[in-house]
Amino acid sequence: MLFGKRSTRDAFEKQAERVFPSLFGTALRLTRSREEAEDLAQEAIVRAYEAFERFDGTNFKAWMLRILTNLYINKYRQRQRGPQIGSLDEEGMIEPTGPEEDVPDRAIFDHLVGTEVEEALAKVPTDFKVAVLLSDVEGMSYQEIADITGVPIGTVRSRIARGRAILRRNLTEFAKKEGYLKQGAEE
């Protein structure tokens, strides 16, 4: 019995250590605070360890990210002040991006550095940001993102499209401000 528990711990620790950088990175991008990210990631690890016997053994990283994002959405977002754009009914939500015909200059993305992207990402509503991060940074499929966030695959598709549109707008504004892109260049 004791050996069984030890091997469970070893198995968990081995897998958790492998995915921890992704977990912590996602936590950091969501919270934008190293201290809060540590709390969030640690809490996710503890929850996962306690529920490890119920893990189906298929996709550990997706399972861990699901715990983390659920924790973040349930716990951390409650602390945020002000209107929650991401929590509004998505079908009725006003599209906060420019018109569809606006075609951004792909060159603006070549000038970007990490902090600029992080800042632009921070302005994206949570649900959209989670979907974009999981897709673009963690390389998750739409189905995996749907499993992680607990929403239908169609919603994931919509969130990624909208999230990227908001991000593109933020980055474009940033590029204009920094002079990478001339005013009105993308119209």
Add this chain to the structure above:
Amino acid sequence: MIDAEKLNALVDNELEPAERAEVEKLLASDPNSAARVGAIRAMKTALKDNAEPVRCEDEWKACVKRLNAIDGAKKTRAIVDRWAWAMCSCLFVFIVVGGLFNRVNPGVHAGAADLSRAGMEKPIRDVYHWLKSEIGGTPTVPLQVINAYEGMYRDHRTATIYLKDAKGQVSLVAVQGNGSKVVVDGVTPMDDGQHFVGQNGDKNTIVWMYKGNVLILSGSRSADELLTVANQIQF
């Protein structure tokens, strides 16, 4: 114009083959959408490339520490869960044995400090019987016998008889010598050379020996009056 969701799904390789073929066909004749696909790809790449790897060795160590703490708590809980019945049984046995021991050796803890309250009440006949077998005689006392107790005093068995007359109550304690010396603290020899006098709380006490056993008479009256009573007690 092609739907934005479809363009994003195309970039993410999330379209069904048929849908993908259809979108690609449309893209060939829609340079605006084609440019949007290029921009989405560029942004996806920028996001991936700019997501710098985060150093998190210390954070992982903190997690391992927390897991160790959880394991420690689980282990303790498991031991308690596993052996709870045994611990309860031990406690139960301890209580039962303690109760039985106390019944067999009444007053083993109670008599050391206060002789007048030492022991367990017994029928006077039983106490007299014990005195006859252990002390070597039963007392003839000049006062009325109220009740009697058996108990212990510093590893010596005792019998206490409460007596009463018009002046009040006195107690006679017989401490079995048991072959060893019985030490009674705080008493001094009297002039007759046979009795000792002292105080037991707020009561005067007369102490004397009988066949290697110690007799102690205590009461709220003068030492001389107690000595008179003591002299009238015959075994």
